[in-house]
Structures are given as structure tokens and as C-alpha cells.
Amino acid sequence: MFGHRLVADDPIGVVPTKSECLVGVWSEVSDRVDIAEERHIHGPRLRRAVPSAPMRWSQLFVPTLRDAPNDAVAPSHQLLVRGGFMRQLHAGHYSMLPLGWKVHQKVAQIVREEIDALGGQECLLPTMHPAAIWKESGRWDTMGEIMFRLTDRKGAENALSITHEEIFATVASELSSYKQLPQIWYQIQTKFRDEARPKSGLLRVREFHMKDSYSFDVDAAGLDVAFERHDVAYRRIFERLGVPSIAVQASSGAMGGDSSVEFMTPSDAGEDDVVLCPDCGYSANIEKATSALPSIDDGAAGELEMFDTPGVRTIKALAEFDGGAAADHQLKTLVMILDGTVTLVVVRGDHQLNTQKLADVTGAIDIRPAETEETVAALGAHPGSLGAVNVTDHPIVADLALQGRVNMTTGANIDDKHHRGVSVERDLTVGQWADLREVSAGEACVNCGTALTIVRCIEIGHIFKLGTKYSEAFGVNVSNADGKVVPVQMGSYGIGIGRNMAAAVEANHDDKGILWPMSIAPFHVVITLMRVDDDMLAAGQTIYDELRAAGIDVLLDDRDARAGVKFADSELIGIPLRITLGPRGLKEGNAEYTERASGDTSDVPLSDVAAKAIEHVRAALAS
């Protein structure tokens, strides 16, 4: 009775040694005697080498599932749930189970090592912030609904951390001299973002760990160095994580600042489109990408003329209409509401507006298409007959591709009537020219003319040159070498830990399960016992001890289960190496050595198998 309570109540690792227990109690829990003896014999040495408790699958909580939950679609989502790495609490919030947390910590540790290597100093800042600090930068208002806000008992407003530019800037306001610079500070800490639509398991969540680092330099040249160092470190991180990465030009969005680079990994589960030139290497997020357009001969500018177009409501219909015009000779007029202001956005008939580009060039925060009633109120006509000709009471933003175009056709702001002979610069009061159109696959690269491709990607990291936006808001000033007080140049750099864990699965899986890279595998090696008897346990234990002593992360599959179950589980959870001990091989003095990724299997003498695995793991980790 007492013995059973011990098993139920005591977590692995605090089991008393045999000598501390009453004789007889332990006979009821014989497997625990093995653990106790192991700790008794090897405890001190293991404690130094590997601080964690011995890992026996029979004692591990790894709730694997034979079927994926039906609401999981992305491979990483399915496999991380099926493999017992995590469970969902509610939309966008996941509980990390022992296996999942182990991987998460390994990912975080790789990131930590690489940021340390570039001179980063780890900190930990609060996750709850007073509203005042966000009001100081202006982002209390501009961040919108993405920020979780809560009110405390005194009625004071607070925010949960979405990012930490403001908070690090307040810390940095203690900097006073260029002699203290450069500084790079970072943390690996929880972020909360009230995403409109959490999805795909860990790929888009509302609560997650991020490594965010911040650089502080006296001048732009210093910022360039910090940025470049992060660029290099990030590439190394993704390489170590086994996640293929592409660095692309990106929109800075709500971060502000001069320029930013995103790191992307190709995946159907992603949410971003990346424009790539297969020839010269041009790469940009579609929110930023441009392309070269063939020139169009419009002939000589004609006169503005209104004509009847009964029932014509679309670009396509006008192109087919007798007396109409091809789509690339039409103007598409989009009525948008930018921060409450009705704005006409004009692009070529066959082009699509990219709203992020519109946001970037106008600085607008809240952008939405106008409702039909708003459109009619503003222009006097319904969608399908809209145009910007002679409109002066609303701002007009036009795409660069329309500069110099003449003889264009567009809606006349009277239902069932259009204008032809439109000279864009003559007939439209364009307040702002900007690159607004979204690149399509097959268009020519701006650098080399090669046809561009578009690839779906997951954003796995993002680095920003912030400049002085936050240092000016928070008074982060230092004296430079000339004795002049200048605002510090800041950069910020983010990697989502859980998202990279998921991205690693997206990039490394097969029909049987996950193929973890050695660097972040929950265990490097699993020792699979085909039968759980004394001989087998003893043989497994010997190899286990050897691997543990070498610092290898090893799991002993001592479960009383059939071979197929053990094989399938170890393949599902993706342990890179498997040492199988079976009665046949044992009789001959051999173990079976299997690589998860290739499936290659060979017989290895029992006396050599641990050494082979150690060498294998070390080689994999060193690369």
C-alpha cells in the first residue's frame, strides 16, 4: 500500500534510494529499484554530466495518438499533437507537455547561444506594462486590437507585452556616453498578441515565447553593424534548427523604422507570399516586392470623352464591351477608408492593390474598403462606374505604373457611364504617387528581367532598423565623441521560439512522423527493448549509462508493449537514432542501429554500439 503511494505521488527523480526504504516495500515496485540503484551507483557522476532524471519511456508522459485530432490541418500541428508534444487549451494557446517543452528549450538554447555569441546580454523584462509607456511612444493607440489590455484594481490601464521596444528604451535611457556603446540586450520571454485568427497549431498563436533583442549604437554605421551581425546570427540559428531560410526585403509595419529583413521558410502552411528571382536572387515579401513592367504604347493623348456603358460593372465586362478597353488600358478606382478619410486609390485595371503597401506609403493605421453606401455618398455612383477624373474633394493615391499613361478608360461616377481618353496626370488630381500594386508571378525582375516566382512561406524571423524613433520618444541620448548629445540608433530583432519549432517540423517530417534534426530532437537516441526482461533491461541499461555519461540525451523504451507500437511511436516522435535490442541479436552479441531519417539499419556489436551512437550524435551536433 505504502509502496504504491510512493509511485503515485513521487515524481521521477525524487525517488528515495534503496537504503532509505523499508525492505519489502520495494519488492512491489521493482522497476523503481532499478532507478534507485542506478542513481545510487551513478548518481554523483550523472548529476554533474546531465542534471535531468533518468528517462524511461514507461515513466514519461508522452500521450501519443494514433489519429490526428480532426481540427489539425498543418503537418506540424498534427504531428506535435499526435506525438504528445503539446495540447491545445483554447484557440492560440497551447500547453507544452514534457516532450514539447524539451524541444522548445533546445530551440531557445540555440538562439541564446548565437545571440550570446554576437555579444548579446540576456535580460528579463516584465510582460505586463503600464499604459503610460505605450502612450509615450504613441503605440497605445496605433497598436489597435492586437494588444491585450487590462485594468487593475485601481482602475489603471495595463498592456500585456506584444513587443518590448518601449520597455528596453526606458532601460536604455540610463545610457549616457558613446563609450558605453554598442549594447545588445535581449530576452526570451512570453509575448501576447490578440490575433484575429490564431491558426495552424504553433504557427500563429496568441501566447508564445519570443527571443527579442535590441541594439543601441551611437550612429547609423554602428546600427548597420548590429543589424549585419544579427543577420549572420539568424542564418546560423536557422541552419542549426534545420529550417531552410530565405532573407527577404520586408515591410516594417507597426514597428516603424527605415528598413527590415524577414527570414522566411517555404511551406504551404505559411501565410506570407515571397517574390523570388531564380536568377539574380532578388527576394522580397509581396508586401514590398516590385517588378518591371513592359512599356505600353498609348498613342497620342486624346480628348476626355464620356460614353454609355449600360450594365458594364467590371473590368472584364468593360474589356469585352464594344468601344471599351483592354484591362491594362483601364483605371481601377478603389474607394478606401483610411483612418476615417475617404480616399481614392487608383491602379491599372489588371493590377491588384496590396493594402500593406498602401498602409506603408500613407501611414494609415486603419484601412478598409468603403461600404457601398459610403461610396455612393462620396462619388455619386455605384461600384462598377467609379473613377477619379476631376475628383478634388477626396485625396487620390495612384500607382506608379500609371505615370504618363494616356488614353485610359475609367468609370465616370455616373452609373452606366465611363470616360475614355483619360490622361492620368492631366485629368486626375493625384496627391500621392506610390508603388501600390501587388506583383504577380511571371512578371520581370527589376534587377535582371527574369520571370519572378512566388513562394508561400512562414515568417521565422524579422529584423528591423528602427533608427531613432524610440530613442527620441524616450530620451535615449548619449554624448558622442564630439561632445554632442545625440539620440541612440536602435534596432530590434525577433525570433518566435514555438513557431520555429513548428517550422522545423514542417521542414522535416515524413508519413511516419517527425524527423527532428539532432540539434533539437527531444532525445538523440532511443534504446528500444523488444522484450522487457532482466537480460534485456541489463543490456539496455549498460548502453544507456554509457550514452548518459557522454552527455547524450537518451530514452530507454522499457514499456511492456509490442514491437510495432514501440517502433511506430519512436518514429512518430522523431528520435534520430534507434538502438534496438532483441532476443535474436542479443544472442549473437549485436544491437540493431537505425537512423530515423533514412531508415538505414545495421547490426552493431553490443560493445561498440554506444560509441557509434556517441560519435554520430557529436558529429551531427558539430555540423
Add this chain to the structure above:
RNA sequence: CGGGUUGUGGCGCAGCUUGGCAGCGCGCCUCGUUCGGGACGAGGAGGUCGGGAGUUCAAAUCUCCCCAACCCGACCA
């Protein structure tokens, strides 16, 4: 926020049309036989059928309201 789908034991599902004992497969527990690729037999445990209200002698099933999750879109660092 708009559109769509789905909520029934831990996971996967049937039952709902036509109201009438809450079922199946996997998993779990016990015993036995097995044991190198997700065994077999026997016995067992486990469910306020997402929640509330209503209709009815009777609701998983019909009606109304609400909630949640997922997918597409919008949005997004």
C-alpha cells in the same frame, strides 16, 4: 469582423432526416494466450450528447438564444 464547417467517453466517428434504453473502432483496467512493425480472447471502467431556455408523456434528435473550435477571407509584427 464577413463566409463556411463542426461540437456525442482520451482520440477518430455513427446515431439526428422520421423524438422512444447513448452506440462503434482505437486507447484504458483485469485475467489468459501471445510477442521483431500499431496482436487475440474473455471480462470491465469511462459520456451533464458544447451551454441555457422552450415544445413534448418523452429531446443527442425538434425550436430559439448563447458559447467554443476549425477552415477560407479580411487583418496582422
